[in-house]
Amino acid sequence: MSKGKFGYYDPENPMKDRITDIGPPHYWQMFPPIIRRNYGKWLYHEILEPGVLMHVSETGEKVYTVRVGQPRLVTAENIREICDIADKYCDGYVRWTTRNAVEFIVDSEEKMKALKEDLESRKHVGGSYKFPVGGTGASITGIVHTQGWFHCHTPATDASGLVKSVHDVLFDYFKNMTLPAKLRVSMACCLNMCGAVHCSDIALLGYHRKPPMIDDEVLDKVCEIPLVVAACPLGAIRPVKVELEDGTKVNSVRVNEQRCMFCGNCYTMCMATPLADKEGDGVAILAGGKISNRITHPKFSKVVVPILPNEPPRWPSVCKTVVQIVEAYAKDARKYERLGDWAARIGWERFFEKTGLPFTWHILDDYRLAYDTYRTTTQFKFTEHAWAVSKAAGGI
Amino acid sequence: MSAEGQEHLWDKEVEGHRTYEDVRIFTDEQLKNYTEEELKEFKIKHDTPMADELEKGPWPSVISDIKREALHRRKLGQENLQGPMECCEDLLGQLELSYIDMETHWKHGGIIGVFGYGGGVIGRYSDAQEKFPAIWAFHTLRINQPSSKFYTTDYLRGMCDVCEYRGSGIMNMHGSTGDTVFLGAVTEQLEPIFFDLTHDLGVDLGGSGSNLRTPSCCIGKARCEFAMIDTQDMCYEMTMHYQDELHRPAFPYKFKFKFDGCPNCCVASIARADMSYIGIWRDNIRIDQEAVKAYVAGEIAPNAGAFSGRDWGPFDIQKEVIDLCPSKCMSWDGNELKINDAECVRCMHCINVMPRALRVGADQGLCLCFGAKAPILEGAQMSTLTIPFMYTEKPYDNLKEIVDKVWDWWMEEGKNRERLGELIQRFGLRQFLEVLEIPAMPQMVKEPRSNPYVFFKEEEVPGGWKRDIKEFRKKHPR
Numbered sequence: 001m002s003k004g005k006f007g008y009y010d011p012e013n014p015m016k017d018r019i020t021d022i023g024p025p026h027y028w029q030m031f032p033p034i035i036r037r038n039y040g041k042w043l044y045h046e047i048l049e050p051g052v053l054m055h056v057s058e059t060g061e062k063v064y065t066v067r068v069g070q071p072r073l074v075t076a077e078n079i080r081e082i083c084d085i086a087d088k089y090c091d092g093y094v095r096w097t098t099r100n101a102v103e104f105i106v107d108s109e110e111k112m113k114a115l116k117e118d119l120e121s122r123k124h125v126g127g128s129y130k131f132p133v134g135g136t137g138a139s140i141t142g143i144v145h146t147q148g149w150f151h152c153h154t155p156a157t158d159a160s161g162l163v164k165s166v167h168d169v170l171f172d173y174f175k176n177m178t179l180p181a182k183l184r185v186s187m188a189c190c191l192n193m194c195g196a197v198h199c200s201d202i203a204l205l206g207y208h209r210k211p212p213m214i215d216d217e218v219l220d221k222v223c224e225i226p227l228v229v230a231a232c233p234l235g236a237i238r239p240v241k242v243e244l245e246d247g248t249k250v251n252s253v254r255v256n257e258q259r260c261m262f263c264g265n266c267y268t269m270c271m272a273t274p275l276a277d278k279e280g281d282g283v284a285i286l287a288g289g290k291i292s293n294r295i296t297h298p299k300f301s302k303v304v305v306p307i308l309p310n311e312p313p314r315w316p317s318v319c320k321t322v323v324q325i326v327e328a329y330a331k332d333a334r335k336y337e338r339l340g341d342w343a344a345r346i347g348w349e350r351f352f353e354k355t356g357l358p359f360t361w362h363i364l365d366d367y368r369l370a371y372d373t374y375r376t377t378t379q380f381k382f383t384e385h386a387w388a389v390s391k392a393a394g395g396i
Numbered sequence: 397m398s399a400e401g402q403e404h405l406w407d408k409e410v411e412g413h414r415t416y417e418d419v420r421i422f423t424d425e426q427l428k429n430y431t432e433e434e435l436k437e438f439k440i441k442h443d444t445p446m447a448d449e450l451e452k453g454p455w456p457s458v459i460s461d462i463k464r465e466a467l468h469r470r471k472l473g474q475e476n477l478q479g480p481m482e483c484c485e486d487l488l489g490q491l492e493l494s495y496i497d498m499e500t501h502w503k504h505g506g507i508i509g510v511f512g513y514g515g516g517v518i519g520r521y522s523d524a525q526e527k528f529p530a531i532w533a534f535h536t537l538r539i540n541q542p543s544s545k546f547y548t549t550d551y552l553r554g555m556c557d558v559c560e561y562r563g564s565g566i567m568n569m570h571g572s573t574g575d576t577v578f579l580g581a582v583t584e585q586l587e588p589i590f591f592d593l594t595h596d597l598g599v600d601l602g603g604s605g606s607n608l609r610t611p612s613c614c615i616g617k618a619r620c621e622f623a624m625i626d627t628q629d630m631c632y633e634m635t636m637h638y639q640d641e642l643h644r645p646a647f648p649y650k651f652k653f654k655f656d657g658c659p660n661c662c663v664a665s666i667a668r669a670d671m672s673y674i675g676i677w678r679d680n681i682r683i684d685q686e687a688v689k690a691y692v693a694g695e696i697a698p699n700a701g702a703f704s705g706r707d708w709g710p711f712d713i714q715k716e717v718i719d720l721c722p723s724k725c726m727s728w729d730g731n732e733l734k735i736n737d738a739e740c741v742r743c744m745h746c747i748n749v750m751p752r753a754l755r756v757g758a759d760q761g762l763c764l765c766f767g768a769k770a771p772i773l774e775g776a777q778m779s780t781l782t783i784p785f786m787y788t789e790k791p792y793d794n795l796k797e798i799v800d801k802v803w804d805w806w807m808e809e810g811k812n813r814e815r816l817g818e819l820i821q822r823f824g825l826r827q828f829l830e831v832l833e834i835p836a837m838p839q840m841v842k843e844p845r846s847n848p849y850v851f852f853k854e855e856e857v858p859g860g861w862k863r864d865i866k867e868f869r870k871k872h873p874r
Binding site: 001006015017024031043063125131136148171177192231233281296313 | 402403404405406407408409410413419420421427432435436446447448449450451452453454455456457458459460461462463464465468478484487491494495497498499500501502503504505511512513520534536540541542543544545546547548549550551552553554555556557558559560561562565566567568569570572573574579580584587588590591592594595596597598599600612614615617618619620621623626628629632635636639640643659660661662663664666667668697699700701702703704705706708716720722742743744745748749751752755770771772773774775776778812813
């Protein structure tokens with residue numbers, strides 16, 4: 001490739017030799033030969049041990065896959081080490097999964113064993129595994145996530161640090177297939193959810209809790225006021241004229257703070273309305289979502305913890321709460337039952353009882369279509385929550 | 397230039413293919429330029445006690461990884477790098493500051509890009525540039541990943557070199573939508589990186605902003621027995637056909653294609669794509685009765701061994717398969733498994749549990765669902781089942797016709813930052829069906845509407861809506 005400040009690129013003549021619209025590299029050239037030979041011919045698969053898959057083709061060929069957990073954010077040095085391993089064992093081919101895992105594919109059991117041993121022996125100088133094998137079957141695989149404080153302008157929390165902390169406390173569930181079903185944890189550092197965590201068994205969501213501040217001095221210069229006003233899904237932003245300290249009158253906006261749900265859409269549209277705040281920001285936990293159509297329909301995740309504090313670098317409250325949910329589920333759910341299916345079967349009142357999570361008014365929906373979540377039947381179970389209401393109402 | 401002729405650029409099975417040697421920037425000595433001992437001793441230029449905490453624990457540490465990149469960059473020296481040598485160190489320094497302040501130190505956006513494209517690059521600037529000058533600008537490049545994310549190491553090493561030489565050496569594998577992501581390039585390096593990507597690596601940028609976002613797919617037929625559509629090929633073909641829409645934003649907002657080979661939906665199309673392509677079958681589940689018996693006899697582990705970490709007792713086909721079938725269309729008499737396929741809803745459970753005994757049907761196609769999105773703004777939506785079954789063949793013209801109809805309508809009617817799913821809600825599913833020129837079917841709803849507020853059309857009411865109040869009053873005086 002090119003060297004020097006501009007390489008091939010001639011800033012005086014930017015269109016010279018320009019190549020555009022070539023799209024991605026064609027996928028076929030990236031397949032190992034055994035994958036090409038058996039494309040579309042697979043018969044079945046087996047999980048030989050946690051993190052190791054065997055796929056059997058109608059041609060009689062078998063491929064062995066070793067899956068390792070990886071952070072989403074990786075360096076060239078890390079990828080080169082992956083390449084070294086892939087060159088040594090896999091003829092120079094490797095793939096990533098949709099959940100940030102790396103899969104090394106080999107064509108014999110012997111190679112698989114040597115590969116696995118090699119992978120598990122590698123550690124960072126700080127002590128963590130470089131390539132932990134696992135994440136198959138009834139386990140917790142990679143937590144997909146967003147950028148957080150590492151590299152984003154709208155986050156309410158960090159992503160990589162929080163995810164690393166949660167991964168550490170769930171590590172045994174990554175290494176072993178002991179859960180009632182697969183459990184997918186996802187993390188998004190603000191409501192924009194570029195990580196789309198809204199259908200995960202457990203979703204961690206960065207959330208702001210203070211309405212935007214208005215930077216009157218620049219707002220009208222850097223943003224279009226009608227767009228800022230239109231950005232608010234609750235119509236809580238109105239245009240105003242304000243007087244600055246130096247007496248100049250400028251156009252700006254004001255927020256009806258009682259109506260703000262802290263979504264940050266105004267900030268996405270306009271840098272003069274920041275929300276981030278040390279004490280206000282935190283992490284919400286949602287649970288019970290899924291994307292697969294298996295047995296039950298795909299489901300949205302539901303808010304089960306409205307907010308927990310940001311506690312870098314290890315987020316102990318978030319970690320503790322996630323473990324609480326996972327352990328209650330692991331203990332009580334039936335085989336094949338996803339977390340949301342378990343909660344639906346035992347009833348959400350039982351979910352809160354068994355997980356020990358407090359149920360507060362925050363969890364009652366009051367946004368659009370809220371009524372769809374209200375219970376309109378006398379079918380319910382008695383828990384402490386119910387007795388507390390009866391007492392408060394003077395009934396018992 | 398198009399991708400024509402580049403289909404075998406990196407193909408090790410084809411003579412004359414490109415290798416890492418053809419594109420490499422660094423020598424072997426430069427690549428292996430530090431020892432494990434040096435790494436142990438290495439201290440970055442900032443004190444980062446909180447970030448350092450994240451080096452502990454079993455899960456691979458991002459911090460440890462960035463530190464080795466930092467050391468590698470130091471040893472390379474600024475004279476061998478176009479991106480700032482100390483950017484990894486300043487990145488950790490700024491992260492530490494965020495851990496103290498508990499607020500981000502990245503500024504709001506900034507519109508940047510490469511000539512002729514409206515997407516693929518996202519601007520990012522530090523708001524603490526004096527403390528962390530090496531990350532004053534730390535832009536993102538989204539690079540279109542190959543379908544289902546298989547790579548040759550030649551290609552990957554080339555990516556590493558250009559990312560390290562002209563950027564920060566930090567990547568996302570992968571971004572949430574699927575791209576290979578380079579984090580951390582200064583503005584003047586964007587064009588040189590783009591030139592190297594397109595000329596030497598044979599890869600283009602992905603989508604960002606109000607355009608077609610980089611399509612993605614599951615592993616499909618490459619290594620899965622459930623795939624009923626060629627997800628890789630479909631993803632590639634649709635990406636290539638709509639390059640203009642991917643690079644030059646002209647949409648009200650983002651639009652996502654995702655291709656899932658079966659209803660297990662490993663790439664989350666039903667939760668995340670404005671247009672979800674999901675492989676299904678329309679004939680019968682293929683049964684190997686002998687293999688069913690082998691499962692019942694405990695000779696084969698259920699669900700391919702996915703539950704082997706705990707003792708769940710012996711496999712019970714009645715309890716674990718028959719009773720869990722959502723449409724209760726199966727039976728087992730101790731000798732033969734029967735499936736009433738007409739009543740099957742293809743949830744995949746029985747096939748997932750007994751993959752050696754049951755196979756998806758052989759008459760395969762796809763169904764199309766529309767309108768999924770994350771919560772901003774109107775709340776999260778999942779895709780609505782809209783077209784139950786289609787056959788399609790490369791180059792997938794019948795799918796493209798549908799795409800074009802949907803986009804024409806959405807570009808005409810959609811408001812700024814309105815996703816397709818929100819537009820469908822605003823106008824009603826009925827209007828969307830008119831756009832697609834398809835009739836309504838009960839499969840589109842969980843249950844019929846419970847309010848009778850039907851917006852009848854004038855033309856379907858006998859006599860229309862024009863009436864004469866005088867004539868009315870002749871019969872019905874005031």
